[in-house]
Amino acid sequence: MKPLTLHSADKLLAAVRRIRQEWKLPEHKELWFRAEDAKHFDTRLQPKLYRPAKGKPRKSVKELLGIEDDCNSEFWRCADQLCESKIENDADWDWYFLSQHHGVPTRLLDWSDGALVALHFAVRSKVTPVETGATLYVLDPYWLLKHTKKTPAYTEAKRSWNRYRHKRKGEGLSKDDWDDTYLPCDRSERKELPLPAAPLLWDSPHVSRRVAAQRSRFMIFGSEPEWLSNLLGKRGTRLQAITIPKENMVSIRYELRDAGLTESVIFPDLDGLGREIEQKWTDRLDGAEGR
Numbered sequence: 001m002k003p004l005t006l007h008s009a010d011k012l013l014a015a016v017r018r019i020r021q022e023w024k025l026p027e028h029k030e031l032w033f034r035a036e037d038a039k040h041f042d043t044r045l046q047p048k049l050y051r052p053a054k055g056k057p058r059k060s061v062k063e064l065l066g067i068e069d070d071c072n073s074e075f076w077r078c079a080d081q082l083c084e085s086k087i088e089n090d091a092d093w094d095w096y097f098l099s100q101h102h103g104v105p106t107r108l109l110d111w112s113d114g115a116l117v118a119l120h121f122a123v124r125s126k127v128t129p130v131e132t133g134a135t136l137y138v139l140d141p142y143w144l145l146k147h148t149k150k151t152p153a154y155t156e157a158k159r160s161w162n163r164y165r166h167k168r169k170g171e172g173l174s175k176d177d178w179d180d181t182y183l184p185c186d187r188s189e190r191k192e193l194p195l196p197a198a199p200l201l202w203d204s205p206h207v208s209r210r211v212a213a214q215r216s217r218f219m220i221f222g223s224e225p226e227w228l229s230n231l232l233g234k235r236g237t238r239l240q241a242i243t244i245p246k247e248n249m250v251s252i253r254y255e256l257r258d259a260g261l262t263e264s265v266i267f268p269d270l271d272g273l274g275r276e277i278e279q280k281w282t283d284r285l286d287g288a289e290g291r
Contacts, residue, residue, distance in 0.1 A: 004242045006136065009119060009255035015242060016115050019138050023238050032111040032139040032217050033118035038132040038246075043225075045137065045232065049105040050225035061223050065190060068106060072184040075099040092183050093202075097218065107182075107221040109199070109228070111139065114215040119252065120261045126249035127279075128286050133246040140238035141217070145201055147231075153198035153222065157181045164192050182220045196222040214266055 001022055004015055020031065036044060043051045049068050052058035059067075076095050079102075100108040112118045115138075122134040148154065158178045165173035181193045182200050200220045221227065231237045244252065256262070263276035 001240055004240065006242050006244045006252075007248045009116070009252045009259065012115055012119055012136075012242075016138065019240055023140055023143070025140055025142075029142060030113040031115070032113060032141050033115050034109070034111045034137045034139070035118045035120075035122035035134055036137070037122075037134050041135075044135065045109065045229040046225050047105075047107045047109045047221050049107050050221065058225070061195075061225070065184070065195065066187060069184040069186055071104050072096060072099060072106075075102075075104050092180070096183060100218075101216075106184075109219045109221060110214075111141075111217040111219065112215045113217055116256065116259065116261050117215055117266060120256055120263075120266055122244055123249045123253040123256065124263060124266075124279075126246075126253060127282050128250060130246045130249045133249065134244045136242040136244060138240040138242065141201055143238040148198045148201075151198050153196035154178075156194075157196045160193050167192075182222065194223075197224040197227060198222055199227060 001019065006012055006015065016031065020027075025031065034045075040046075040051065049064055050058065050061075058064075072095070075098075079095070079098070096106065097108065100106045100110065112121075115136075118136055122136055158175075161178035161181055162175060165171070165175065179200055179202075181196065185193065199222055202218045202220055219228070228239070232239055232241060263279060264273040266272065267275070
């Protein structure tokens with residue numbers, strides 16, 4: 001499919017319909033959407049952990065995995081007293097997803113199954129003068145799952161997991177939990193459980209109101225930061241980029257506000273409400289009267 005450009009919110013759903021029809025994706029199957037600011041173009045479709053600090057080279061994946069394990073352990077240690085709901089089942093995974101939603105650098109790349117929700121993330125922080133545009137990505141997750149299964153990544157991960165659990169027969173580890181290989185772990189465990197190159201798609205439970213409101217879907221990256229971005233533009237790839245010029249960012253935000261897609265809807269808490277009101281105040285100072 002040719003590159004697409006979006007100038008108004010009302011055109012997005014029509015573009016999504018065309019993409020679905022071209023991919024011949026049945027109506028009952030969902031698409032995933034993700035928005036990224038144009039300033040992240042050089043690290044597009046990469047999770048926060050793999051994005052280097054501005055003006056600095058990226059650290060090695062080995063170093064970054066060590067940093068991630070430290071951050072994950074610290075969040076787990078301190079977050080329980082602050083959490084709005086108790087986490088019991090699949091605690092390792094749930095804490096990992098929750099840390100991502102509260103700003104901790106992880107290998108998680110978050111998506112939404114709502115096109116307008118993703119569009120809100122593209123324009124939510126834009127005030128005049130707008131310096132950068134954004135890109136909204138559309139993904140067929142079923143196609144990506146089939147594609148990753150053709151690579152040796154998952155097979156090798158399952159073999160490593162079986163060797164790992166056989167050494168720990170008394171711990172009751174299941175062969176079906178091979179995807180735990182993707183969780184943060186210390187260096188000694190990582191030697192036994194090498195991180196696969198391909199990402200893992202994960203339909204996480206809604207562990208918070210924020211995750212539910214954003215209709216979140218997740219992709220857990222492996223050891224290759226550019227694995228997904230390298231697919232973009234290749235023949236047969238069901239990953240489409242839609243460019244949003246900087247000149248249209250603020251007007252699209254107004255259109256979404258009229259449609260009821262606001263900060264307090266996407267972030268259903270007092271912080272979200274406060275940001276929404278501050279945004280309206282800033283718009284009025286900028287001369288956007290009547291909005």
